[in-house]
Amino acid sequence: MTCGVYIHVPFCRRKCDYCGFYSVAGMLDPDGRVPGAYLERLDKEIGERLPAAGVSSADTVYFGGGTPSLCSSADIARVLERVSGLVQLLPGAEVTLEMNPDDVSAPLLAGLRDAGVTRVVLGIQTLSARLSALIGRSSGPCTERQLEIFFSARGLDLCADLIGGIPTQRVEELHYDIDTVAGYRPKHISAYLLSIEKKTPLGARMTPDNAFEAEQAELFEVMMTGLAGHGYVQYEISNYALPGFESRHNMKYWRFDPYIGFGPGAHSFIGGERYVNAMGLDDYIHSEEAAIVRDERTARAAPVEYLMTGLRLMRGVSLLEMEERLAFQVPAAVMERIESAASAGLAAIGGSGNDVTVSLTRRGVLLADAVIYRIVEALL
Numbered sequence: 001m002t003c004g005v006y007i008h009v010p011f012c013r014r015k016c017d018y019c020g021f022y023s024v025a026g027m028l029d030p031d032g033r034v035p036g037a038y039l040e041r042l043d044k045e046i047g048e049r050l051p052a053a054g055v056s057s058a059d060t061v062y063f064g065g066g067t068p069s070l071c072s073s074a075d076i077a078r079v080l081e082r083v084s085g086l087v088q089l090l091p092g093a094e095v096t097l098e099m100n101p102d103d104v105s106a107p108l109l110a111g112l113r114d115a116g117v118t119r120v121v122l123g124i125q126t127l128s129a130r131l132s133a134l135i136g137r138s139s140g141p142c143t144e145r146q147l148e149i150f151f152s153a154r155g156l157d158l159c160a161d162l163i164g165g166i167p168t169q170r171v172e173e174l175h176y177d178i179d180t181v182a183g184y185r186p187k188h189i190s191a192y193l194l195s196i197e198k199k200t201p202l203g204a205r206m207t208p209d210n211a212f213e214a215e216q217a218e219l220f221e222v223m224m225t226g227l228a229g230h231g232y233v234q235y236e237i238s239n240y241a242l243p244g245f246e247s248r249h250n251m252k253y254w255r256f257d258p259y260i261g262f263g264p265g266a267h268s269f270i271g272g273e274r275y276v277n278a279m280g281l282d283d284y285i286h287s288e289e290a291a292i293v294r295d296e297r298t299a300r301a302a303p304v305e306y307l308m309t310g311l312r313l314m315r316g317v318s319l320l321e322m323e324e325r326l327a328f329q330v331p332a333a334v335m336e337r338i339e340s341a342a343s344a345g346l347a348a349i350g351g352s353g354n355d356v357t358v359s360l361t362r363r364g365v366l367l368a369d370a371v372i373y374r375i376v377e378a379l380l
Contacts, residue, residue, distance in 0.1 A: 002090070003270070004060040004252045005050075005083055007042070008263030009034060009068040010281055013102070017136020017205075020197035022265035023066040024281045034071050041285050043082050045262050045277075049290065050086045053260055053270050057088040060249035060259075061095045063117075069103035073111025080116045094118055094248045098161075099150075101142040109153040119157040119247075121190070122150050127177050131166045135194065136202055151184040157245060160186045164223050165193035165216035167206060174222050182230035187245035191223045192238045217366050224365070237312045237368055254309045256325065268292075272302065300379045303328050307379075311372050316359025318351070333378035346371045 010023045011034050029035050061083060063076065076097065083089060096119040097112060104122070112120065124142050126132055132141045151158055160181050164174050181189065193216050197203050224234060232240035236254060239247065252259045252269075260268045261277065264284040268275040274295035279287065303326055310317035319330050338358050341347035346364035351357040364371045 001054050001258060002057045002059055003053075003055050004062065004249050004257070004259035005058045006249075006259055006261035006266055006268075007061065007063045007068070007079060008066065008261060008266040009063060009071060010066040010264055011038075011070050012065070012067050012138060013070075014138040016138045017201035018194065018196070020195070020200055021066070027281065028070065032070070034075060035285075037285050038281075039071075039075055039078070041287075042079065042262055045290050046079070046082050047086065049262070049292070050083065050260065053268075055087050055260060055270075057090050058083060059090045059093050060252065061089070061093065062249040063095075063097040065098055067100050067103070068097050069099040069108070073108060073115045076112060076117060077115035089116075096121060096247070096249055098123060100139070101146045101150075102139050104146045104150045106149055106153070109150070109156065113153070113155045117156065119159060119187075120150075120153070121159040121161060121188075122186075123161045124177075124181060125161060125163045126166065126169075126173075127180060128169075128173050131169055131173065134168065135163075135166055147180075147184060151186070157187045158184075159188035159245075159247075160184075160190070162189060162191045162223075163194050164191060165219045167194075167212060167215075169215075169219060171219070171222055174219055175226060178223065178226040178230070182227065182232065185242075188239070188241045188247060189227060189232055190239050191227060193220055220366060224362075235314050237365055254313050256306055256309065300328075302326050303330075304376045304379050307334075307376050308372055311358065311360060311375070312368070314359065314365075316348075316357055318355055318357050320351075320355040331378065334375060337375045337378055341371055341375060347375075 011028060012023045012025050013028070015023060015025045027035065061080065080089070080095065095117045097117050098121045100123055109120065125137060127141045129141055162177055162181060196206050196208050227240045228234065231242065233243060234240050235246050239250070251257070258270050260270055264277055264279045264281050266277045274297070275292050276295065277284070277290045278293045279291045284290070303322065306322050306326060307317060310322070323329055338347060338349065341364065342349050345361055346367060348359050348361055349356060360368060360371060
Protein backbone atom coordinates (compact mmCIF):
# COMPACT_ATOMS: atom_id res chain seq x y z
CA MET A 1 0.00 0.00 0.00
CA THR A 2 1.21 3.48 -0.91
CA CYS A 3 0.23 6.23 1.48
CA GLY A 4 1.14 9.67 2.74
CA VAL A 5 3.19 10.17 5.90
CA TYR A 6 2.47 12.99 8.33
CA ILE A 7 5.08 14.01 10.93
CA HIS A 8 3.75 16.18 13.75
CA VAL A 9 6.16 18.64 15.38
CA PRO A 10 4.05 20.06 18.25
CA PHE A 11 6.51 22.74 19.42
CA CYS A 12 6.17 26.52 19.25
CA ARG A 13 8.17 29.35 20.76
CA ARG A 14 4.82 30.88 21.69
CA LYS A 15 1.41 29.72 20.63
CA CYS A 16 -0.68 32.05 18.46
CA ASP A 17 -3.94 33.12 20.10
CA TYR A 18 -6.07 31.82 17.21
CA CYS A 19 -4.47 28.39 16.90
CA GLY A 20 -6.67 25.40 17.72
CA PHE A 21 -4.15 22.72 16.69
CA TYR A 22 -2.33 20.66 19.28
CA SER A 23 1.02 22.24 20.10
CA VAL A 24 3.00 23.24 23.19
CA ALA A 25 4.78 26.54 23.79
CA GLY A 26 8.37 26.36 25.00
CA MET A 27 9.85 22.97 25.98
CA LEU A 28 12.65 23.55 23.47
CA ASP A 29 16.32 22.72 23.86
CA PRO A 30 18.62 25.50 25.17
CA ASP A 31 19.52 26.27 21.55
CA GLY A 32 15.82 26.86 20.74
CA ARG A 33 15.45 23.67 18.72
CA VAL A 34 13.18 20.63 19.03
CA PRO A 35 14.51 18.41 21.86
CA GLY A 36 16.50 15.34 20.92
CA ALA A 37 14.31 13.26 23.26
CA TYR A 38 11.28 14.02 21.09
CA LEU A 39 13.08 13.10 17.88
CA GLU A 40 14.27 9.83 19.43
CA ARG A 41 10.71 8.96 20.51
CA LEU A 42 9.42 9.86 17.05
CA ASP A 43 12.05 7.61 15.48
CA LYS A 44 10.88 4.75 17.70
CA GLU A 45 7.21 5.26 16.83
CA ILE A 46 7.93 5.36 13.11
CA GLY A 47 9.98 2.19 13.39
CA GLU A 48 7.21 0.36 15.23
CA ARG A 49 4.09 1.52 13.41
CA LEU A 50 5.05 2.18 9.79
CA PRO A 51 5.91 -1.41 8.80
CA ALA A 52 3.07 -2.82 10.96
CA ALA A 53 0.50 -0.69 9.11
CA GLY A 54 1.12 -2.56 5.87
CA VAL A 55 2.68 0.44 4.16
CA SER A 56 5.07 -0.49 1.36
CA SER A 57 5.76 2.94 -0.11
CA ALA A 58 5.13 6.64 0.48
CA ASP A 59 4.55 9.30 -2.16
CA THR A 60 4.17 12.27 0.22
CA VAL A 61 5.69 13.27 3.55
CA TYR A 62 4.38 16.30 5.41
CA PHE A 63 6.09 17.96 8.40
CA GLY A 64 3.34 19.93 10.16
CA GLY A 65 2.90 21.53 13.53
CA GLY A 66 3.38 23.36 15.64
CA THR A 67 6.50 24.74 14.07
CA PRO A 68 8.46 22.14 12.09
CA SER A 69 11.02 24.78 11.13
CA LEU A 70 12.28 24.58 14.72
CA CYS A 71 13.94 21.35 13.58
CA SER A 72 17.38 21.57 12.04
CA SER A 73 17.92 20.32 8.51
CA ALA A 74 19.91 17.44 10.03
CA ASP A 75 16.86 16.51 12.15
CA ILE A 76 14.66 16.45 9.06
CA ALA A 77 17.22 14.39 7.16
CA ARG A 78 17.25 11.78 9.95
CA VAL A 79 13.46 11.47 9.92
CA LEU A 80 13.39 11.05 6.14
CA GLU A 81 16.18 8.49 6.32
CA ARG A 82 14.16 6.58 8.91
CA VAL A 83 11.05 6.58 6.71
CA SER A 84 12.93 5.64 3.54
CA GLY A 85 14.75 2.89 5.40
CA LEU A 86 11.46 1.21 6.22
CA VAL A 87 9.37 1.83 3.10
CA GLN A 88 10.13 2.99 -0.41
CA LEU A 89 10.01 6.76 -0.73
CA LEU A 90 8.83 6.90 -4.33
CA PRO A 91 10.75 8.88 -6.94
CA GLY A 92 9.35 12.39 -7.19
CA ALA A 93 7.75 12.14 -3.74
CA GLU A 94 6.40 15.43 -2.40
CA VAL A 95 8.13 16.29 0.92
CA THR A 96 6.61 19.37 2.56
CA LEU A 97 7.63 21.39 5.60
CA GLU A 98 5.81 24.31 7.21
CA MET A 99 8.02 27.28 8.10
CA ASN A 100 7.57 30.18 10.50
CA PRO A 101 8.82 33.57 9.23
CA ASP A 102 11.13 33.87 12.25
CA ASP A 103 13.01 30.78 11.04
CA VAL A 104 13.62 31.96 7.48
CA SER A 105 17.27 31.83 6.54
CA ALA A 106 19.15 30.94 3.39
CA PRO A 107 21.27 28.24 5.13
CA LEU A 108 18.18 26.51 6.61
CA LEU A 109 16.34 26.53 3.29
CA ALA A 110 19.38 25.12 1.48
CA GLY A 111 19.83 22.52 4.22
CA LEU A 112 16.21 21.42 3.99
CA ARG A 113 16.53 21.06 0.21
CA ASP A 114 19.65 18.95 0.62
CA ALA A 115 17.90 16.85 3.29
CA GLY A 116 15.20 15.89 0.80
CA VAL A 117 12.48 18.50 1.34
CA THR A 118 10.87 19.53 -1.94
CA ARG A 119 8.21 22.00 -0.80
CA VAL A 120 8.22 24.66 1.94
CA VAL A 121 5.13 26.54 3.11
CA LEU A 122 5.70 29.96 4.69
CA GLY A 123 3.09 30.91 7.30
CA ILE A 124 2.69 34.56 6.32
CA GLN A 125 -0.97 34.87 7.44
CA THR A 126 -1.09 38.69 7.19
CA LEU A 127 1.41 41.44 6.43
CA SER A 128 -0.47 43.90 8.64
CA ALA A 129 1.15 44.60 12.01
CA ARG A 130 -2.22 45.82 13.29
CA LEU A 131 -4.07 42.64 12.34
CA SER A 132 -1.21 40.40 13.53
CA ALA A 133 -1.50 41.97 16.97
CA LEU A 134 -5.30 41.76 16.91
CA ILE A 135 -5.34 37.98 16.41
CA GLY A 136 -2.40 37.38 18.74
CA ARG A 137 0.16 36.23 16.20
CA SER A 138 3.16 34.82 18.08
CA SER A 139 5.50 37.02 16.08
CA GLY A 140 5.17 40.15 14.01
CA PRO A 141 4.31 40.06 10.32
CA CYS A 142 6.80 38.89 7.71
CA THR A 143 9.38 41.52 6.91
CA GLU A 144 10.37 42.39 3.36
CA ARG A 145 13.79 40.89 4.10
CA GLN A 146 12.26 37.57 5.19
CA LEU A 147 10.12 37.45 2.06
CA GLU A 148 13.11 38.19 -0.16
CA ILE A 149 15.23 35.47 1.45
CA PHE A 150 12.45 32.90 1.35
CA PHE A 151 11.43 33.47 -2.24
CA SER A 152 15.05 33.58 -3.39
CA ALA A 153 15.62 29.95 -2.36
CA ARG A 154 16.40 27.59 -5.23
CA GLY A 155 15.47 23.96 -5.77
CA LEU A 156 12.26 24.12 -3.70
CA ASP A 157 8.59 24.61 -4.46
CA LEU A 158 7.91 27.72 -2.38
CA CYS A 159 4.37 28.18 -1.05
CA ALA A 160 2.53 30.52 1.31
CA ASP A 161 -0.36 30.61 3.79
CA LEU A 162 -2.62 33.64 4.17
CA ILE A 163 -5.51 34.38 6.54
CA GLY A 164 -8.41 36.63 5.55
CA GLY A 165 -11.63 37.60 7.22
CA ILE A 166 -9.93 39.04 10.29
CA PRO A 167 -12.21 41.33 12.34
CA THR A 168 -11.88 44.96 11.19
CA GLN A 169 -9.77 43.88 8.19
CA ARG A 170 -10.25 46.31 5.33
CA VAL A 171 -10.58 45.22 1.71
CA GLU A 172 -7.49 47.23 0.78
CA GLU A 173 -5.47 45.45 3.48
CA LEU A 174 -6.44 42.06 2.09
CA HIS A 175 -5.68 43.23 -1.46
CA TYR A 176 -2.25 44.34 -0.28
CA ASP A 177 -1.53 40.91 1.22
CA ILE A 178 -2.69 39.10 -1.91
CA ASP A 179 -0.91 41.37 -4.37
CA THR A 180 2.35 41.41 -2.40
CA VAL A 181 2.53 37.66 -1.85
CA ALA A 182 1.33 36.74 -5.34
CA GLY A 183 3.99 39.08 -6.71
CA TYR A 184 6.63 36.61 -5.50
CA ARG A 185 4.89 33.85 -7.52
CA PRO A 186 4.67 31.12 -4.88
CA LYS A 187 3.68 27.82 -6.43
CA HIS A 188 0.76 27.45 -4.04
CA ILE A 189 -1.23 29.76 -1.77
CA SER A 190 -3.55 28.57 0.99
CA ALA A 191 -5.98 31.40 1.79
CA TYR A 192 -8.08 30.61 4.82
CA LEU A 193 -10.81 32.55 6.55
CA LEU A 194 -9.98 33.18 10.19
CA SER A 195 -11.67 30.60 12.40
CA ILE A 196 -12.38 31.81 15.92
CA GLU A 197 -12.12 28.63 17.98
CA LYS A 198 -13.86 28.62 21.35
CA LYS A 199 -11.02 27.04 23.33
CA THR A 200 -8.39 29.58 22.28
CA PRO A 201 -7.35 32.95 23.71
CA LEU A 202 -8.81 34.63 20.62
CA GLY A 203 -12.10 32.79 21.17
CA ALA A 204 -12.18 34.10 24.73
CA ARG A 205 -11.87 37.66 23.40
CA MET A 206 -14.16 37.47 20.37
CA THR A 207 -17.53 35.89 19.62
CA PRO A 208 -18.51 35.69 15.94
CA ASP A 209 -21.93 37.14 15.07
CA ASN A 210 -23.96 37.47 11.88
CA ALA A 211 -22.27 40.75 10.97
CA PHE A 212 -18.83 39.15 11.26
CA GLU A 213 -19.89 36.22 9.07
CA ALA A 214 -21.21 38.63 6.42
CA GLU A 215 -17.91 40.54 6.46
CA GLN A 216 -16.01 37.28 6.11
CA ALA A 217 -18.10 36.27 3.11
CA GLU A 218 -17.25 39.57 1.40
CA LEU A 219 -13.53 39.19 2.14
CA PHE A 220 -13.57 35.56 1.00
CA GLU A 221 -14.88 36.68 -2.37
CA VAL A 222 -12.08 39.27 -2.49
CA MET A 223 -9.57 36.43 -1.99
CA MET A 224 -11.11 34.28 -4.71
CA THR A 225 -11.22 37.11 -7.24
CA GLY A 226 -7.81 38.50 -6.31
CA LEU A 227 -5.94 35.23 -6.50
CA ALA A 228 -7.66 34.25 -9.75
CA GLY A 229 -6.54 37.58 -11.16
CA HIS A 230 -2.94 36.60 -10.43
CA GLY A 231 -3.32 33.29 -12.28
CA TYR A 232 -3.94 31.00 -9.31
CA VAL A 233 -6.44 28.18 -9.78
CA GLN A 234 -8.77 27.52 -6.86
CA TYR A 235 -8.89 23.73 -6.62
CA GLU A 236 -10.22 23.50 -3.05
CA ILE A 237 -12.26 25.97 -1.03
CA SER A 238 -9.20 27.49 0.66
CA ASN A 239 -6.39 26.40 -1.66
CA TYR A 240 -5.02 27.90 -4.87
CA ALA A 241 -2.14 26.77 -7.04
CA LEU A 242 -0.30 27.53 -10.22
CA PRO A 243 -1.12 24.71 -12.66
CA GLY A 244 0.45 21.43 -11.54
CA PHE A 245 1.39 22.55 -8.04
CA GLU A 246 -1.60 21.42 -6.00
CA SER A 247 -0.72 19.92 -2.61
CA ARG A 248 -0.53 16.20 -3.28
CA HIS A 249 -0.41 15.41 0.42
CA ASN A 250 -3.45 17.47 1.37
CA MET A 251 -5.36 16.00 -1.58
CA LYS A 252 -5.22 12.71 0.33
CA TYR A 253 -7.42 14.22 3.04
CA TRP A 254 -10.00 15.45 0.54
CA ARG A 255 -9.86 12.37 -1.70
CA PHE A 256 -10.16 9.76 1.06
CA ASP A 257 -6.70 8.34 0.33
CA PRO A 258 -4.62 6.65 3.07
CA TYR A 259 -2.11 8.45 5.27
CA ILE A 260 -0.37 7.64 8.52
CA GLY A 261 0.56 10.19 11.17
CA PHE A 262 3.28 10.16 13.82
CA GLY A 263 3.62 12.23 16.98
CA PRO A 264 1.17 13.21 19.74
CA GLY A 265 -2.21 14.23 18.38
CA ALA A 266 -1.41 12.96 14.88
CA HIS A 267 -4.22 11.35 12.88
CA SER A 268 -4.11 8.41 10.50
CA PHE A 269 -6.50 7.01 7.90
CA ILE A 270 -5.55 3.44 7.05
CA GLY A 271 -7.73 0.65 5.64
CA GLY A 272 -10.80 2.86 5.78
CA GLU A 273 -10.39 3.38 9.54
CA ARG A 274 -9.39 6.55 11.40
CA TYR A 275 -6.94 6.59 14.28
CA VAL A 276 -5.42 9.23 16.54
CA ASN A 277 -2.35 9.20 18.79
CA ALA A 278 -4.22 10.31 21.91
CA MET A 279 -1.26 11.46 23.98
CA GLY A 280 0.09 14.73 25.27
CA LEU A 281 3.65 15.73 24.49
CA ASP A 282 5.19 14.88 27.87
CA ASP A 283 3.47 11.47 28.06
CA TYR A 284 4.52 10.74 24.50
CA ILE A 285 8.20 11.46 25.12
CA HIS A 286 8.29 9.27 28.23
CA SER A 287 6.10 6.42 26.98
CA GLU A 288 7.17 3.08 25.64
CA GLU A 289 4.43 2.93 23.01
CA ALA A 290 1.97 5.30 21.37
CA ALA A 291 -1.64 5.37 22.54
CA ILE A 292 -3.32 4.78 19.19
CA VAL A 293 -7.08 5.05 19.48
CA ARG A 294 -9.45 3.88 16.74
CA ASP A 295 -12.30 6.24 15.94
CA GLU A 296 -15.50 4.28 16.49
CA ARG A 297 -17.96 5.39 13.82
CA THR A 298 -21.40 4.50 12.55
CA ALA A 299 -21.92 2.72 9.23
CA ARG A 300 -22.84 6.00 7.57
CA ALA A 301 -19.84 7.95 8.86
CA ALA A 302 -17.69 7.11 5.82
CA PRO A 303 -20.11 8.45 3.18
CA VAL A 304 -20.72 11.55 5.31
CA GLU A 305 -16.96 12.20 5.51
CA TYR A 306 -16.50 11.42 1.81
CA LEU A 307 -19.07 14.03 0.80
CA MET A 308 -17.94 16.62 3.36
CA THR A 309 -14.32 16.46 2.22
CA GLY A 310 -14.90 15.78 -1.49
CA LEU A 311 -17.31 18.67 -1.94
CA ARG A 312 -14.58 21.03 -0.76
CA LEU A 313 -12.82 20.32 -4.05
CA MET A 314 -13.83 22.49 -6.96
CA ARG A 315 -14.12 19.39 -9.14
CA GLY A 316 -16.53 17.93 -6.62
CA VAL A 317 -17.30 14.23 -6.21
CA SER A 318 -18.33 11.35 -8.40
CA LEU A 319 -21.21 9.55 -6.73
CA LEU A 320 -20.43 6.36 -8.68
CA GLU A 321 -16.84 6.42 -7.46
CA MET A 322 -18.06 6.98 -3.91
CA GLU A 323 -20.46 4.05 -4.13
CA GLU A 324 -17.76 1.75 -5.52
CA ARG A 325 -15.11 2.76 -2.97
CA LEU A 326 -17.41 2.60 0.04
CA ALA A 327 -19.80 -0.15 -1.08
CA PHE A 328 -22.61 2.25 -0.28
CA GLN A 329 -25.61 3.25 -2.37
CA VAL A 330 -26.49 6.94 -2.25
CA PRO A 331 -30.05 7.15 -0.88
CA ALA A 332 -32.80 9.09 -2.60
CA ALA A 333 -32.94 11.60 0.27
CA VAL A 334 -29.36 12.70 -0.47
CA MET A 335 -30.09 13.05 -4.20
CA GLU A 336 -33.14 15.16 -3.39
CA ARG A 337 -31.00 17.55 -1.35
CA ILE A 338 -28.36 17.70 -4.08
CA GLU A 339 -31.05 18.55 -6.64
CA SER A 340 -32.48 21.17 -4.29
CA ALA A 341 -29.03 22.78 -3.93
CA ALA A 342 -28.66 22.74 -7.72
CA SER A 343 -32.07 24.40 -8.19
CA ALA A 344 -30.97 27.13 -5.78
CA GLY A 345 -27.79 27.74 -7.78
CA LEU A 346 -25.57 26.38 -5.00
CA ALA A 347 -24.45 23.14 -6.66
CA ALA A 348 -23.87 21.84 -10.17
CA ILE A 349 -24.82 18.34 -11.31
CA GLY A 350 -22.93 16.71 -14.17
CA GLY A 351 -21.58 13.37 -15.27
CA SER A 352 -22.32 10.93 -18.02
CA GLY A 353 -23.71 7.42 -18.37
CA ASN A 354 -24.57 5.99 -14.97
CA ASP A 355 -22.31 8.44 -13.11
CA VAL A 356 -23.39 11.64 -11.41
CA THR A 357 -20.90 14.30 -10.38
CA VAL A 358 -21.67 17.02 -7.86
CA SER A 359 -19.72 20.22 -7.24
CA LEU A 360 -20.37 23.56 -5.59
CA THR A 361 -20.98 26.67 -7.66
CA ARG A 362 -19.19 29.91 -6.83
CA ARG A 363 -22.20 30.96 -4.77
CA GLY A 364 -22.20 27.55 -3.13
CA VAL A 365 -18.54 27.94 -2.19
CA LEU A 366 -19.39 31.16 -0.34
CA LEU A 367 -21.95 29.21 1.70
CA ALA A 368 -20.04 25.93 1.67
CA ASP A 369 -20.47 24.83 5.27
CA ALA A 370 -24.24 25.26 5.19
CA VAL A 371 -24.65 23.73 1.72
CA ILE A 372 -22.53 20.66 2.45
CA TYR A 373 -24.17 20.11 5.83
CA ARG A 374 -27.61 20.31 4.27
CA ILE A 375 -26.66 17.55 1.80
CA VAL A 376 -25.08 15.17 4.31
CA GLU A 377 -27.73 15.83 6.97
CA ALA A 378 -29.86 13.16 5.31
CA LEU A 379 -27.24 10.59 6.34
CA LEU A 380 -26.96 11.65 9.98
